[in-house]
Amino acid sequence: MKDKMAKIISLAKRRGFIFPSSEIYGGFGSSYDFGPLGVEMKRNIKQAWWIEMIKNHENVFGLDAAILMNPKVWQASGHLTAGFADTLVECKACHKRFKKDEITGKCCPECGGEITEPRKFNLMMKTFTGPLEDEASITYLRAETCQGIYMNFENVQKSMRLKIPFGVAQIGKAFRNEITPKNFIFRTREFEQMELQWFCHPREVDKWFDFWKKERINWYGVLGMQQKNLRAIEVPAKERAHYAQKQVDIEYHFPWGWGEIEGVHNRGDWDLSNHAKHSGKDLRYFDEETQEKYYPHVVETSVGVERSLLAFLIDSYQEVKGGRTKTTKATKEVEVLLKLDKKLAPIKVVVLPLVRNKPYLVKKAKEVYKLLKPHFVSLYDEVSSIGRRYRRADESGVPYALTVDFESLEKEDLTLRDRDTMEQERIAMKDLVKVLKDKLEG
Ligand code: GAP
Numbered sequence: 001m002k003d004k005m006a007k008i009i010s011l012a013k014r015r016g017f018i019f020p021s022s023e024i025y026g027g028f029g030s031s032y033d034f035g036p037l038g039v040e041m042k043r044n045i046k047q048a049w050w051i052e053m054i055k056n057h058e059n060v061f062g063l064d065a066a067i068l069m070n071p072k073v074w075q076a077s078g079h080l081t082a083g084f085a086d087t088l089v090e091c092k093a094c095h096k097r098f099k100k101d102e103i104t105g106k107c108c109p110e111c112g113g114e115i116t117e118p119r120k121f122n123l124m125m126k127t128f129t130g131p132l133e134d135e136a137s138i139t140y141l142r143a144e145t146c147q148g149i150y151m152n153f154e155n156v157q158k159s160m161r162l163k164i165p166f167g168v169a170q171i172g173k174a175f176r177n178e179i180t181p182k183n184f185i186f187r188t189r190e191f192e193q194m195e196l197q198w199f200c201h202p203r204e205v206d207k208w209f210d211f212w213k214k215e216r217i218n219w220y221g222v223l224g225m226q227q228k229n230l231r232a233i234e235v236p237a238k239e240r241a242h243y244a245q246k247q248v249d250i251e252y253h254f255p256w257g258w259g260e261i262e263g264v265h266n267r268g269d270w271d272l273s274n275h276a277k278h279s280g281k282d283l284r285y286f287d288e289e290t291q292e293k294y295y296p297h298v299v300e301t302s303v304g305v306e307r308s309l310l311a312f313l314i315d316s317y318q319e320v321k322g323g324r325t326k327t328t329k330a331t332k333e334v335e336v337l338l339k340l341d342k343k344l345a346p347i348k349v350v351v352l353p354l355v356r357n358k359p360y361l362v363k364k365a366k367e368v369y370k371l372l373k374p375h376f377v378s379l380y381d382e383v384s385s386i387g388r389r390y391r392r393a394d395e396s397g398v399p400y401a402l403t404v405d406f407e408s409l410e411k412e413d414l415t416l417r418d419r420d421t422m423e424q425e426r427i428a429m430k431d432l433v434k435v436l437k438d439k440l441e442g
Contacts, residue, residue, distance in 0.1 A: 045312070064172065065152060144302070348399060
């Protein structure tokens with residue numbers, strides 16, 4: 001387990017996916033930065049989710065609400081009370097902290113020391129607005145993006161003239177003062193969420209819950225995640241989030257075991273009715289046809305961008321013993337292949353001159369790179385042998401490598417190598433953009 005995670009973490013750094021934050025100062029807690037490939041992959045995940053929600057479903061609209069909100073929001077939503085807290089124990093000897101439910105016995109799992117009585121820690125990240133750091137200026141970084149959606153439920157409904165059922169989708173940062181962040185980017189204090197709130201008639205909430213649960217499980221499969229590594233688990237009442245009447249966790253089989261990547265929640269009217277109570281504003285929906293006035297019930301789907309990115313990375317990671325590119329050196333080594341879905345792959349195509357000491361090949365390859373750059377996230381790579389460059393591309397998950405060779409100059413074509421099959425075909429320069437578009441988007 002540790003071995004596989006160590007390899008993933010090392011690859012993520014080596015290839016520019018994920019770096020530890022503030023590294024020259026020794027890092028900072030569980031903070032990570034996303035490098036050139038990581039940021040592209042994150043964008044691709046968010047784009048795939050956005051298209052899925054906004055384009056592939058009817059009656060779903062987007063929103064981008066502020067991170068800082070009136071602190072009364074968090075009072076009403078129940079996040080400032082015991083509901084949104086972890087129960088922790090601390091080892092009296094080594095002072096490591098653990099979530100209570102992670103401890104099986106009465107001793108510290110690390111050093112065997114005695115552990116303290118459990119204590120509650122609220123997870124909200126506190127901050128101050130304005131120049132004075134007093135009680136009146138306390139506010140919080142949002143712990144879930146969906147509260148911004150509830151704040152705008154009526155604004156969206158009225159401005160878009162929507163009838164129930166409809167959905168509001170949002171992607172954005174969320175913050176939690178996690179006491180035990182762990183497993184690389186799996187549990188961090190700052191992360192991004194992609195959340196849908198689906199407002200429906202209370203009578204229809206079970207039907208919609210099942211609908212969205214299926215849709216969300218399918219999404220991972222469409223993006224290439226292996227079915228054997230995915231499962232959906234209904235969460236028993238005592239373990240549910242404080243707002244959930246029903247909760248299904250979509251879990252991925254990480255190297256350390258099963259872990260939640262997405263939650264599907266029936267939040268009932270928890271949020272709208274509590275916000276109505278605390279704000280004094282009637283947030284009920286009025287159905288003109290039936291003359292009925294009611295709080296819509298909410299089905300929520302909530303996925304972490306970084307957590308799903310980690311799952312996609314792990315799922316696509318393969319080692320090929322003996323080498324796949326068959327260069328003399330490589331045959332003895334283990335080669336790494338990142339078989340990411342083409343939609344998620346950060347770099348779509350890499351352009352390689354066969355050798356770099358022939359100026360006319362380099363010139364032609366740079367022309368090809370220039371031609372492709374406006375259409376695809378592309379790389380140009382001329383350093384080291386062609387076999388090594390293919391390996392670098394495979395490790396970075398690049399679906400297609402284009403090699404400009406001696407024939408290219410006479411025939412105005414080049415070879416296109418497929419990452420997964422390693423098959424090569426010659427493509428005419430004039431057709432290149434279209435062929436790649438078909439392959440990548442088809
Ligand atoms: N609005 C509902 C909600 O926030 P959640 O189960 O607490 O539900 C949803 O979080 C998703 O957000 C999780 O499935 C996970 O992917 C992501 N997430 C939650 N806490 C996280 C953390 N500390 N680090 C990274 N991702 C996190």
